[in-house]
Amino acid sequence: MKLHFHGGVEGVTGSCHRVETGDTQFLVDCGMFQGGREAEGKNHQPFAFKPRDIAFVLLTHAHIDHSGLLPRLVAEGFSGPIYATAATCDLLEVMLLDSAHIQEKEAQWRNEARKASRERDNQPIYTARDAQRTLQQVRVVAYGEEIHPHPALRCVYRDAGHILGSAIIETWITENGKTIKGVFSGDIGQPARPLVRDPTPILEADFLLVESTYGNRLHRSMEATLAELEHAITDTLTRKHGNVIVPAFAVGRAQEMLYLLADLHRKKRLPPMKIYVDSPLAMKATEITMRHMAILDPDTAEVMSWARKQNKGLQIHFVQDVEESMRLREIKHGAIIISASGMCDAGRIKHHLRNNLGHRDNTILITGFQAAGTLGRRIVDGEKEVRLFGVPVPVRAEIYTIGGLSAHADQAGLLGWLAHFKRAPAQTFIVHGEPESTGIFAQAVRDKLHWNNLVAPTLNHCIEL
Template structure:
C-alpha cells in the first residue's frame, strides 16, 4: 500500500492524501490551498495523479481547504463517487457553488484589469458548472455505519467534533490477504465546544494521520471566553449605548455565536438584544444546521428551542436583501450585527465597519482567526486608521479579541485524542500544521506517548506501508 501526501502538509491548507492499494486509487480530501501568494499557482498546478484514475474520494468535511478542488478534479476526468456525511453534503451544495462564483468573479476582475495591457486571458480555477458536476458525485455516509466503496476497502466515519458533519475516517484496506487499518483524523475539534459533539475516540490503527493546527498551544478556557463575551456585549449595549459588530465565518462561527448569545441570554447574563445576521450564506448554513440537530450536541436543541420561543429579550433577524443590509447602516445603538467575511476582507462586513468603526460607543468583536495581510489582522494588531472603499476610517471603536472559540483541538486535546489508542500505531503522520508546529507536536507525541515512528511528511512525499 502506498500513501502520498499532496497537500495539507508543511501548512494547513490544500489537504489531499492519495492511497494506492489492491489495484485501487483513492483520495482522502481534495482541498484548495488558501492564503499567501503562491496559493493560486498551487491550485492550478497539474494534479500529481491522473484524475480519471481515481476510483473514489473519502471526504472528511466541507471546509474549502479539504473540499475546494473537487470541482476541478471532476472537470479533469474524475467520475467516481465522493463519500461524505449528509450534513457535509448539504454544506457543500452551498460552499462549492460559492467558491465557484468567487473563482469566476476573480477571473473576470483580472481580465478587466488586463484588458488594457492585452495580457493573456485569465481562466477561473473552476466554474459553477464544474461544481454542479462534482456535487452530483456525492454519496451520503451515516456516522458509525460501515460503508464499503470497494470489496478491498471498508470505512467508518466517526464524528470529529470540528464543524457540522465533520468526520474522522477509519479505513480497513485489504491487500494480498492482509488487512491494514488506517485512521485519517481530518480536522479534530476541541472538546466541550458549542454546537458540535466532542471528537470520537479511536482505539486502534496500523497507521494514523493526525492534524496539528494548534499542536503548539493551549486554548483559553470556555468559561474565560464566555466571561469576556458577556463583558464586551453588556458594556457596549448598556453603558456605551453602541453597536456590536461581529465578523464571523458564515459556516460554523456565525451559528456558534447565535448559540452562545442565546445561551448567555437565557442564563440572564446578557441584556435584551437585537441580533442581525447579515450574510445570505450564514442564513443558509444556519438552516442546514437546524436540519441536522440530531447529530449536534444535545444542549444545542435545548438552547435553539428556547431561542425560538423567546421573542422579547432576544430578537434574531436574518438579513437577505441588500436594501435591508444598507438599512442597518442607520442603526446607531442596540444592535449586534453578525456578518461575513470572517477576516473583514470582503462582503457586507466591510460596510458595517465603515459605518461603525469610527465611533467610540461601538465595539468590534473578533471571534476567529485573522490571517496575516487581512483587514481584520491589521485592526487586531492595533491600526489607528484603516481604508475602506478608498476612504480612511479611524479605529475608535473598542476591539475585543475573543480567544477560545477555535474549531481545532489544542495541544492537550490532540494528545488526549491520541491517548485513546490502546497501542502505538506502527506509523504516525503529523499533518495539517505549519512546519514548526507539526515538528514540535511530532516530538511531543514521541516523548509523551512513547510512539516509535512519528514523522512529519513533506509535500508529494510517498510512503509504502
C-alpha cells in the same frame, strides 16, 4: 500500498491524501490551498496524478481547504463517487457554489485589470457548472455505517467534533490477503465546545494521519472566553449604548455565536439583544445546522428551541436582501450585527465596519483567526486608520479579540484524543500544521505518549506501507 501526501502538509491548507492499493487509487479530501499568492498558484498547478484514475473520494468535512478542489478534479475527468456525511453534503452544496462564484469573479477582475497589458486570459480554477456536476457525485454516509467503496476497502465515518458533519475516517484496506487499518483524523475539534459533540475516540490503527494545527499551543478556557464575551457585549449595549459588530465565518462560527449569545442570555448573563445575521451564506448554513440538530451536542437543540420562542428579550433577524442590509447601516446603537467574511476582506461586513469603526461607542468583536494581509488582521494589530472602499476610516471603536473559540483541538485536546489508542500505531503521520507546530507536537507525542514512529511528511511525499 502507497500513501501520497499532496496537500495539508507543511501547512494547514490544501488537504489531499492519495492511497494506491492493488489496481485502485482513491483520495481522502481534495482541498484548496489558501492564504496569499503562493497558495493561489498551487491551486492552478496540475494535479500530481491523473484525476480519471481516481476511483472515489472519501471526504472528511465541508471546509474549503478540504473540499475546495473537488470541482477541478471533476472538471479534469474524475467521475467516481464522493462519500461524505449528510450534513457535509448539505454544506458542500452551499460552499462549493459560493467558492465557484468567487473563482469566476476573481478571474473576471483579473482579466479586466490585465486588458491593457494584453496578457493571456485568466481562467477561473472552476466554474459554478463544475461545482454543480461535483454535487451530483456526492454520496451520503451515516456516522457509524460501514461502507464498501471497493472490494478491497471498507470504511466507517466517526464524528470528529470539528464542524457540523465533520468526520474521522477509519479504513480497512486489504492487499494480497492482508488487511491493514488506516485512520484519517481530518480536523479534530476541541472537546466541550458549543454546538458540536466531542471527537470520537479511536482505539487502534496500523497507520494514522493526525492533524496538528494547534499542536504547539493551548487555547484559552471556554469559561474565560465566555466571561470576555459577556463583558464586551454588556459594556457596549448598556454602558456605551453602541453597536457590536461581529465579523464571523458564515459556516460554523456564525452559528456558534448565535448559540453562545442565546445561551448566555438564557442564563441571564447578557441583557436583551437585537441580533442581526447579515450574510446569506450564514443564513443558509444556519438552516442546514437546524436540519441536522440530531447529530449536534444535546444542549444545542435545547438552547435553539428556547431561542426560537423568545420575542422580547432575544430577537434574531436574518437579513436576506441587500435593501434590508443597507437599512441596517443606519442603526446607530443597540444592535449586534453578525456578518461575513470572517476576516473582513469581502462581503457585507465591510459596509458595517465603514459605518461603525469610526465611533468610540461601538465594539468590533473578533472571534476567529485573522490571516496576515487581511483587513481583520490590521484591525487586530491596532492600526489607527484603515481603508474601506478606497476611503480612509479612523479606528475609534473598541476592538475585542475573543480567544478560545477555535474549531481545532489544542495540544492537550490532540494528545487526549491520541491517548485513547490502545497501542501506538505502527506509523503516525503528523499533518495539517505549520512546520513549527508539527515539530513541537511531534515532540509532545514522543514525550507524553512515548510513540516513536512519527513522520511529518512533506509535499508530494510518498510512503510505501
